[in-house]
């Protein structure tokens with residue numbers, strides 16, 4: 778069973794309720810047990826965060842889900858940066874590997890994709906086998922935006938990212954704006970992409 782922060786808070790609430798409803802317990806003992814429970818929950822919460830260093834909360838339904846497909850890590854780093862910026866702007870956001878997309882809840886506002894291309898226009902490691910049919914079904918009607926990473930020197934520039942967008946669109950997902958293609962991880966392009974995203978997020 779997966780335990781997320783929400784489930785942990787719920788369990789803590791139930792345990793506290795039990796402690797305060799038990800009959801015949803001295804007040805000091807109630808307080809002692811409550812403090813011990815809260816401390817224990819704090820330790821568990823810290824352990825949960827450590828177990829998910831990228832901050833992904835698989836139980837939660839965030840405003841934005843940021844799916845990344847990467848071979849050498851750039852797309853994952855950018856996805857984490859995007860989550861940080863969105864949280865700063867007051868939204869909830871969680872990253873996930875593209876090929877794990879069917880295992881997490883659909884976001885409230887939009888699916889954001891940071892997708893690299895490798896080989897000769899091929900899927901990188903965390904993008905291989907990304908749509909098991911479940912993704913197309915669940916994201917039909919969901920707004921999405923793509924930041925495609927690649928290199929203009931390759932003949933099939935950003936091919937895999939663009940394929941992912943076409944596939945989602947064919948399944949009924951709605952692009953918020955045209956895909957932004959980034960060559961050699963040009964950091965200015967993240968700002969270009971973000972400026973298009975945030976007005977739509979208001």
Ligand SMILES: Cc1cc2nc3c(=O)[nH]c(=O)nc-3n(C[C@H](O)[C@H](O)[C@H](O)COP(=O)(O)O)c2cc1C
Pocket residue numbers: 846847848849850851852853893894895896897898899901926927928929931932933934935936961962
């Ligand atoms: C072996 C190799 C093959 C690549 N093939 C392509 C390609 O076909 N098309 C493209 O646009 N970029 C291609 N790239 C460039 C990468 O997509 C680009 O460097 C990207 O920023 C890598 O992101 P990542 O660290 O998330 O994997 C290739 C890079 C390497 C090393």
